[in-house]
Amino acid sequence: DTEVTQTPKHLVMGMTNKKSLKCEQHMGHRAMYWYKQKAKKPPELMFVYSYEKLSINESVPSRFSPECPNSSLLNLHLHALQPEDSALYLCASSRGQGNTIYFGEGSWLTVV
């Protein structure tokens, strides 16, 4: 079982809204990730959580705020986004260093 579940699949939000993307895995993976993918571009790493602690932040603007409530859940809180933040947001998980990273189906975000 290599399932990473993301909700919602689609989200439209205004620039003044506050919303959250959610991610869940029950594979016992200890590392979880947020990636962002724009059209016709490769996925780009945003954050890495290792053992529920933020280990990597790729200089992401503070309007994106990650949270890892427990080892199975990862959230991405969104506030005051810009239209250029519209993209596919991918959650992923792995057993950790040197192990395969498995992706969810993504959440399509449109900022209007």
Added chain:
Amino acid sequence: DQQVKQNSPSLSVQEGRISILNCDYTNSMFDYFLWYKKYPAEGPTFLISISSIKDKNEDGRFTVFLNKSAKHLSLHIVPSQPGDSAVYFCAADVFGNEKLTFGTGTRLTIIP
């Protein structure tokens, strides 16, 4: 600075023939390489991986070859099937970094 490059944005192959997708990298620290397949509006699906201690890894119709001296890897799909039509990303990692770096992708189209 694109550390992982897929120089062919697209490739068309006849059904039943071999598909060969290529990937080059510049960072000699990379020691783990993966191939992902992506359909539109879905997250990347893991296909096959190889560590730098090997030069070949095979899984069913998929074989990945690694040439460390040339900093080059390739994915062979034999025989190619219509369901293989998708965008293929190669990705590279440094053990301990937990930061996948993706190539720009190659769109593979299998012609029936």
